Amino acid sequence: MNETVELQFENMVQWRRHLHRNPELSYMEKETAAFVAEKLESFGIEVRRNVGGHGLIGIVKGALPGRTVALRADMDALPISEESGAEYASKREGVMHACGHDGHTAALLGAAQYFAERREQLEGEIRLLFQASEEVCPGGAKPMIEEGALEGVDAVYGVHLWTPLPIGTAASVAGPMMASTDEFFIDITGRGGHGGMPHETVDSIIAASALVMQLQTIVSRSVDPLRPAVLSVGTINGGFAQNVVAETTRITGTVRTFDEETRALIRRRIEEMSRQIAEAYGASAQVDYLVGYPALINHASETERFFRIAPEALPGFNIEIAKPLMPAEDFAYYLQEKPGCFMLVGAGNSEKGFVYPHHHPRFDFDESALSASATLLIAMAESALQQKD
Structure with missing residues (x-):
């Protein structure tokens, strides 16, 4: 290391x-961005502020000409009340870094300082992307790209601290690595009335219940079984009293896929099925479908670089082929624009109690993974800068 x-x-x-x-x-x-900007400027790094919201771009220009490599970290937290018990636990009720973004930011600051101290020997440019708003669509990556974050960039890399992997592990995979994420909101409208006279009503809860069961057949009967997909209903809400037939019921859920063909198929089947099932019960359906992040697709050549560089950069680590994951990541947008690779660094440690999953109120990670993350980003960037086109 x-x-x-x-x-x-x-x-x-x-x-x-x-x-x-x-x-x-x-x-x-806002405060996070100000903290990061102050650190970058203390390293002598040029900083662009308010890029794609509260995002920042740090620019380290080497004394020698060469390629340009972008490194990215996300900065936002989640609406979760922390229960970790750590002495550094969140001071803000109902807000918590429960996904490791604080670690991503700290690791990229470490890489930033490393390159700032070596700009006289640096061939090319390191572009540091401190991105806001990864957790909530439409996210911060796309607006950063629209504001020029990737102009002139030859390659882009990102790391995610990952507690399901033990400390001393790093992983990636060529091709699909993280799923696209879409959300659906279905409003079923019937005709409300007295619970004792159901024959005079159109029960939206009955229609919605039938629809929930039928939605489960989309993946099992409409999608090619060799193409992974998830359709999960998260909520069903209707009615307000035990003796009233509900006029309206809302169903919400999420869809995860790895290819655009399957993504479009599932959307079409949700819209068709919602209309048909509702009509079969004498009701109507309105579907609002939110298209979220695309699937994260690692480039083959840059993933090959990871498997070549990681064993040298992280001696003693287990370097693994990652299993594709159904959670989504807006790093996918960068990879749609430029060659690059997204990598996982193991941050779990059962001996120290770092066993809770991401987005859990007791989530925490082994901080020794910070060094591995910064080292991996540095090694990937140096390798890419040395590449001769």
């Missing part, structure tokens, strides 16, 4: 813990 990064470890821990104590929700990362 990079010895310079190891020397920066205590700084990364301090930065991470400061951010963990002071989390900010998506689209509200």
Whole structure:
């Protein structure tokens, strides 16, 4: 592991813990951005502020000409009340870094300091993307791209601290790695009335219940079984009294896929099925379908770079082929524009109690993963800068 990064470890821990104590929700990362900008400027790095919301771009231009590599970290927290019991736990009720974004930011700050101290030997440019609002669609990646974050970039890399993987592990996979994410909202409208006279009503709850059961057949009977997909109903809400037939009922859920053909098929079947089932019960259906992040597709050449570079950068680590994941990531937008690779760094440690999943109120991670994350980002960037087109 990079010895310079190891020397920066205590700084990364301090930065991470400061951010963990002071989390900010998506689209509200003003203080976080100010903290990161102050650190970057203290390293002598040029900073562009308010990019795609509260996003930042740090620019390290080497003294020598060369390629341009972008490194990305996300900064936002989640609307969760922390129960970790850590001395650095969130000071803000109902807001928590429960996905490791504080660690991503701290690790990229470590990489930023590393490159800032070596700009005289640096061939090319390192572009540091501190992105806001990853957790909530439409996200912060797309607006950053629209505001020029990737102009002139030759490759882009990102790391996710991942507690399902143990410390001492790093993983990635070529092709689909994380799913697209869409959301649906279905409003069933019938005719309300007295619960004792159901024959004079059109029961929206009955129609919605039938629809929920039929929606489960889309993946099992409409989608090619060799193409992974998930359709989950998350809520069903209707009615307000035990003796009233509900006039309206709302169903909400999520869809996850790895290819656009399956994504479009499931949307079409949801819309068709909602209309047909509702009509069969004498009701009507209105479907609002929110198209979210696309699937994250790693580039083959850059994933090959990971498997070549990671064993050298992280000696003693288990370097694995990652299993594709159904959670989504708006890093996918960067990979639609430029060659790149998204990587997982193991951050779980059962011996220290770091066993809770992401988005859990007791989530935490082994901070030794910060050094591995920064080292991996640095090694990937240096390799890409040295590549001769």
